[in-house]
Amino acid sequence: xxxxxxxxxxxxxxxxxxxxxxxxxxxxxxxxxxxxxxxxxxxxxxxxxxxxxxxxxxxxxxxxxxxxxxxxxxxxxxxxxxxxxxxxxxxxxxxxxxxxxxxxxxxxxxxxxxxxxxxxxxxxxxxxxxxxxxxxxxxxxxxxxxxxxxxxxxxxxxxxxxxxxxxxxxxxxxxxxxxxxxxxxxxxxxxxxxxxxxxxxxxxxxxxxxxxxxxxxxxxxxxxxxxxxxxxxxxxxxxxxxxxxxxxxxxxxxxxxxxxxxxxxxxxxxxxxxxxxxxxxxxxxxxxxxxxxxxxxxxxxxxxxxxxxxxxxxxxxxxxxxxxxxxxxxxxxxxxxxxxxxxxxxxxxxxxxxxxxxxxxxxxxxxxxxxxxxxxxxxxxxxxxxxxxxxxxxxxxxxxxxxxxxxxxxxxxxxxxxxxxxx
Amino acid sequence: xxxxxxxxxxxxxxxxxxxxxxxxxxxxxxxxxxxxxxxxxxxxxxxxxxxxxxxxxxxxxxxxxxxxxxxxxxxxxxxxxxxxxxxxxxxxxxxxxxxxxxxxxxxxxxxxxxxxxxxxxxxxxxxxxxxxxxxxxxxxxxxxxxxxxxxxxxxxxxxxxxxxxxxxxxxxxxxxxxxxxxxxxxxxxxxxxxxxxxxxxxxxxxxxxxxxxxxxxxxxxxxxxxxxxxxxxxxxxxxxxxxxxxxxxxxxxxxxxxxxxxxxxxxxxxxxxxxxxxxxxxxxxxxxxxxxxxxxxxxxxxxxxxxxxxxxxxxxxxxxxxxxxxxxxxxxxxxxxxxxxxxxxxxxxxxxxxxxxxxxxxxxxxxxxxxxxxxxxxxxxxxxxxxxxxxxxxxxxxxxxxxxxxxxxxxxxxxxxxxxxxxxxxxxxxxxxxxxxxxxxxxxxxxxxxxxxxxxxxxxxxxxxxxxxxxxxxxxxxxxxxx
Numbered sequence: 001x002x003x004x005x006x007x008x009x010x011x012x013x014x015x016x017x018x019x020x021x022x023x024x025x026x027x028x029x030x031x032x033x034x035x036x037x038x039x040x041x042x043x044x045x046x047x048x049x050x051x052x053x054x055x056x057x058x059x060x061x062x063x064x065x066x067x068x069x070x071x072x073x074x075x076x077x078x079x080x081x082x083x084x085x086x087x088x089x090x091x092x093x094x095x096x097x098x099x100x101x102x103x104x105x106x107x108x109x110x111x112x113x114x115x116x117x118x119x120x121x122x123x124x125x126x127x128x129x130x131x132x133x134x135x136x137x138x139x140x141x142x143x144x145x146x147x148x149x150x151x152x153x154x155x156x157x158x159x160x161x162x163x164x165x166x167x168x169x170x171x172x173x174x175x176x177x178x179x180x181x182x183x184x185x186x187x188x189x190x191x192x193x194x195x196x197x198x199x200x201x202x203x204x205x206x207x208x209x210x211x212x213x214x215x216x217x218x219x220x221x222x223x224x225x226x227x228x229x230x231x232x233x234x235x236x237x238x239x240x241x242x243x244x245x246x247x248x249x250x251x252x253x254x255x256x257x258x259x260x261x262x263x264x265x266x267x268x269x270x271x272x273x274x275x276x277x278x279x280x281x282x283x284x285x286x287x288x289x290x291x292x293x294x295x296x297x298x299x300x301x302x303x304x305x306x307x308x309x310x311x312x313x314x315x316x317x318x319x320x321x322x323x324x325x326x327x328x329x330x331x332x333x334x335x336x337x338x339x340x341x342x343x344x345x346x347x348x349x350x351x352x353x354x355x356x357x358x359x360x361x362x363x364x365x366x367x368x369x370x371x372x373x374x375x376x377x378x379x380x381x382x383x384x385x386x387x388x389x390x391x392x393x394x395x396x397x398x399x400x401x402x403x404x405x406x407x408x409x410x411x412x413x414x415x416x417x418x419x420x421x422x423x
Numbered sequence: 424x425x426x427x428x429x430x431x432x433x434x435x436x437x438x439x440x441x442x443x444x445x446x447x448x449x450x451x452x453x454x455x456x457x458x459x460x461x462x463x464x465x466x467x468x469x470x471x472x473x474x475x476x477x478x479x480x481x482x483x484x485x486x487x488x489x490x491x492x493x494x495x496x497x498x499x500x501x502x503x504x505x506x507x508x509x510x511x512x513x514x515x516x517x518x519x520x521x522x523x524x525x526x527x528x529x530x531x532x533x534x535x536x537x538x539x540x541x542x543x544x545x546x547x548x549x550x551x552x553x554x555x556x557x558x559x560x561x562x563x564x565x566x567x568x569x570x571x572x573x574x575x576x577x578x579x580x581x582x583x584x585x586x587x588x589x590x591x592x593x594x595x596x597x598x599x600x601x602x603x604x605x606x607x608x609x610x611x612x613x614x615x616x617x618x619x620x621x622x623x624x625x626x627x628x629x630x631x632x633x634x635x636x637x638x639x640x641x642x643x644x645x646x647x648x649x650x651x652x653x654x655x656x657x658x659x660x661x662x663x664x665x666x667x668x669x670x671x672x673x674x675x676x677x678x679x680x681x682x683x684x685x686x687x688x689x690x691x692x693x694x695x696x697x698x699x700x701x702x703x704x705x706x707x708x709x710x711x712x713x714x715x716x717x718x719x720x721x722x723x724x725x726x727x728x729x730x731x732x733x734x735x736x737x738x739x740x741x742x743x744x745x746x747x748x749x750x751x752x753x754x755x756x757x758x759x760x761x762x763x764x765x766x767x768x769x770x771x772x773x774x775x776x777x778x779x780x781x782x783x784x785x786x787x788x789x790x791x792x793x794x795x796x797x798x799x800x801x802x803x804x805x806x807x808x809x810x811x812x813x814x815x816x817x818x819x820x821x822x823x824x825x826x827x828x829x830x831x832x833x834x835x836x837x838x839x840x841x842x843x844x845x846x847x848x849x850x851x852x853x854x855x856x857x858x859x860x861x862x863x864x865x866x867x868x869x870x871x872x873x874x875x876x877x878x879x880x881x882x883x884x885x886x887x888x889x890x891x892x893x894x895x896x897x898x899x900x901x902x903x904x905x906x
Contacts, residue, residue: 001772001773001776001849002772004776004779004780005772005775005776005778005779006779010768010771010772012792013771013772013775013792014666014771015792016634016635016637016791016792017635017666017667018639018640018667018672021667021668021671021672022666022667023665023666023667023764024539024665024667024668024671026536026537026665026760026763026764027536027760028533028536028537028755028759028760028763029756029759029760030759030760030761031756031757031758031759031760031761031762032756032757032759034498034757037498037502037753037756037757038498038501038502040756041502041505041508041526041749041752041753041756042505042507043522044507044508044522044523044525044526045505045506045507045508045522046507046522047507047521047522048507048508048511048515048519048520048521048522048523049511049515049519049520050506050507050510050511051510051511051512052506052510056512056515058512058514058515060514061513061514061740061741062512062513062514062740062741064510064512066437068433068434068463070433070434070463070466070467073467074466074467074470074471074474076500077470077471077474078479078480078481078482079474079475079477079479079481079482080470080474080477080479080690080691081479081495081500081688081690081691082479082480082481082495082688082689083477083478083479083480083689083690083691084478084479084480084485084487084490084492084689084691084692084825085689085691085692085693086691086692088478088816088820088825088826089882089885089887090817090820090877090880090881090882090883090884090885091476091477091478091483091820091825091877091880091881092476092477092478092691093473093476093477093881093882094473094474094475094476094477094691095477095691095692097473097476098470098473098691099691099692100896100897100898101424101898103896103897104424104897104898105458105459107897108456108457108458109456109458114894114896114897115896115897117692118692118693120548120549120552120739121548121739121740121741122740123737123739123740124548124552124738124739124740131592149740151737151740151741152740154736154737155736155737155738155739155740157736158559158710158735158736158737158738159592161736162558162559162562162592162593162594163592163594164594195447195451221453222453222456222458223452223453224447224451224452224453225450225451225452225453226453238740245509245510246509246510246511246512246513247508247509247511247745247746248508248511248512248513248520248523248741248742248745248746249513249739249740249741249742249743249745250513250548250694250739250740250741250742250743250744250745250746250747251548251693251694251696251744251745251746251747252740252741263894263896269692270896271896272890272891272894272895272896273890273895273896274885274886274887274889274890274895275885275886275889276882276883276884276885276886277875277883277884277886278883280882280883282881282882282885283885284885284887284890286887286890286891286894286896287891287894291584292551292584292585292587292588293583293584293831294584295584295588296584296587296588296597297587297588297590297591297597298591299584299588299591301588301592302551302554302555302585302588302589302591302592303549303551304549304550304551304584304585305549305550305551305680305682305689305692305693305694305695306549306692306693306694307548307690307692307693307694308689308690308691308692308693308694309688309690309691309692309693309694310690310693310694311692312690312691316466316470318458318459319433319458319459319461319466320432320433320434320463320466321432321433321434321458322427322431322432322433322458322459322460322461323456323457323458323459323460324430324432324436324460325432325433325434325436326456326458327456328436329436331439332437332439334444334446335439335441335442335443335444336441338444338445339441339442339444342444357447357448357451371516374516375516378516378519383512383515383516383519386514402437405440406440406441409441
C-alpha cells in the first residue's frame, strides 16, 4: 500500500506535524488481552454494591424496573446497534421506523400531539424546553417551581445563563406570574414525589401568556392523567424508567413532546412518514432545516448525536409491556409505596408528610441525618433513600417499584425502626 | 400499533404481593391508555424484520468522513453489561461505587494523557455537548477576568455545523474565517478578524478537509497574543492518536467524541459521549462532577465526585454517559500504548491509499498528503454528465456500501468525504475503489441509472419534500396504514 501511495515509510505521511512534537511518549498501560481485561473490569464491577444483591430504594430521577429479556435481545441486534444516524433513509428504514414508533408511543403516553426522536436526558430536555419557550414567546423570563429536581434546576441554569434568560424560582403554591414570562416549568410528580395541581398551574401560565412546560414521570402516566389533558405546551421527561438499566446515570434518553403548532421550533431529530419514487411507504428525517447541519448558528439546538439506541430500548419496553403491563407496573409501584408509607408512619421518630397524594416516592423525616442512617442500612444489605436534608430537615426520599418485594420492604421498615430505636 | 390485538401482552407480570391501598381521587386518574398489545413473538418478529432494512458496520463498509465508523469490538459491550456496571444507581453513596468511580478516574487520566491536557471532564453526553461545555468555559474564563466584551468566536468556514450552533448557545457571535488555497486557516483573514472582542477560535485539527493545518503554530500565536482561548474540535482525533498531543500544539480545550475515536456503537444516532479535556487555565471551570482521588494515610485510594471550584455547572442529570465510558475504557485498555499509536498510522495509510487510487477519477481539491480522511469532489461528473455527489452516493448503496459524507465541508463543491478508518482491510478498500471507478464510468455511459439510484435498497429515493409539506410524525388510529 505504501508503494501505491508513493512513500517508503508511514512516517512520510506525518511530515505536516511539527517534528519536535511528533510521536510523544504515552504514559498509558500496555495492551491487555481479552482475558486480562475481563479480570480488571469484572473486579471493578464486583467491588460495587449492586442493587439486586442489596435491596435498593433509590429514585430521584433514575428508577429500577424489571427489564424483559426481549428488550436487550432486540437492542443488541447489530443492525440497530452498529448502524449510523439515519441521514441516508434508503438504508436506515429499521432505525427510522423504530424511531417513528418511539415518537408515537411518547405521544400516546403523554397525550401530546408530536414528539421528537429523543434528547440526551430528561434534564437537558427540560433546559431545551426553556430555550424553545423563549424562542416561541420572544420573552426572557423562565419561571420554575422550587419543587422541580435540584439536578434539573442546575442544568437549566447552565443552559439559560449564557443566552441571558432570567430564571425565577417560585413556590408550588404560586398564584401570580409576570407578563414577561416565557414559560412556567413544573415537575409532576414533583421531585419529592407529590402530585401537584396541574390544572391550577396551567391556568396560571396561560393567563400570563406563558407556555406550560411539564417535566413528568413517564411510568406515572400509565395510572395518572397525562400532561396533555392539562393543555400543556411542552412535555419533557426522563425516558430511563422505560426499560433502561440505571447504568450509574447514563446513557438515558430525554423525552421531548409538544403541540403541533410548535413543530418548527422543536430541537432534535424528527422522523416523518412519506413515500418513495415507487409509491412505497418509508420514513425519513424531516424538518431538518431546524437542525445544526443546515442552520448552523441559527439552529434550534446544537444537538447532533443524541441517543438513538436508547430510544429503541424504550420503544421495545413499552411495546412489550403494552397497555396492561404498564398499568400493572405503575399500580404495583403505587401500592408498594403506599404500603411502605403506612408502615413507616407508625415508627416512632420518623415523620411522613401526608398533605398531597403521591405516586411511588415520598420524603421521610428521620430522627437523625440520612447519611448516618444509610451507613447503618448497608449493614442490613439495604441501599437506602436519597439524602434530601438540604430541602427537608433530616429528609430521605424513598422510592418503591415493582422490583421491591414485600420482604424487602418489611426488612427496610424493621431496619429503620431498629436504627431509630437505637438513636 | 397496527398489530395490536386487545388483551395481548409481550411479557409476564409478577403478582402484587402487598395489600391493595386506597387509590387517589378519580379526577387524578387516567381513563384511557392507548399502548401496543402484542405478544412477545410478534414483537420480536416485527423488530427483527425491520432491522433487516438497515445497513450497519457489522454488515457494511461505512466510509463516512468525520464519523470514524470503525468496527465496534464486542468485548466492550460485554464489559458494560456486567451487573456491577449496569445496575448501579447514580445516587448510591460513593463508598458503594468505588469500582465505577475508579474506572472514571482512570479514563479521565488516560484521555488527558493522550491529548496532552491537564484534566478531563466526562459529563458531556455527546460531542456537541462537549463543544457547548468548551464554549461555556471560555465564557466563564473571560467573565472571571473582568472581560465581558469578548463576545466573538471565530470559526472556519469548513467547520462542522455543531461548532457555530454551540458557540451561539453559549451567547457568542460567530465570525466565519475562510480557508486558504492549501486548505489551511487563512492567516491574513484571521489577523483581520482578531480584535479585543475576541473570545476564542474553534479549530478542527486535522480540518474537516482531512488536512493537517500547517498554520497551527502561527494560529496559536495570534490567538494567544490576542488573549483568546483556542478550542479544538476533536472529532478527527483518530488521525492524531499517539502522533501528537493537541495540548502540545497549543489547544486550551478539546473535546473527544468517544463514539467516534473510541468506538462506541453508533446505535442509529447515539448514545455518544463528549469528554472535554482542558489545559491548566480552564481546570476550575470544568462541568460538574469530576472524579477525584484521595490518598488515605493507610495507602488505600478513595474516589469521590467533586465539584470544580468555578464550574460552569451541570451538563446533565447525572454523571455523564457511564455506559459509554465503560466501553471507551475497555477499548483503550485493549489497545494500550502500542495500539493507540497504531490506530492513527493505519487510519492515515488507508485514507492516503484511497486518495492515491481515486484522485484521477474524481477531482482532488487539495493536492496534499491527507490524514485519516480524504475529500474528493464529484464536480467533474456534474459538469460533464450532470451526475451529482448525491447520485454517486445513492448508487453506492446498490453495491452494499454506505455512502460517504456528502456536501460537507461546505468549502468543496459536491464534496465526498471518505474516512475508511483503521479497521478495514485492504481487500475492502480495493473493492470500494473498484466500485467508485465503476460508478464514474456509469456516470458517463448511463447517467439515469445514477439519477434513479438506489435500485436494490428496501426503498428507492424517498420524497423528503412531501414529508415536510404533509408532516406525518406519528401513527394515528384514523389514518389508513399499509404495511
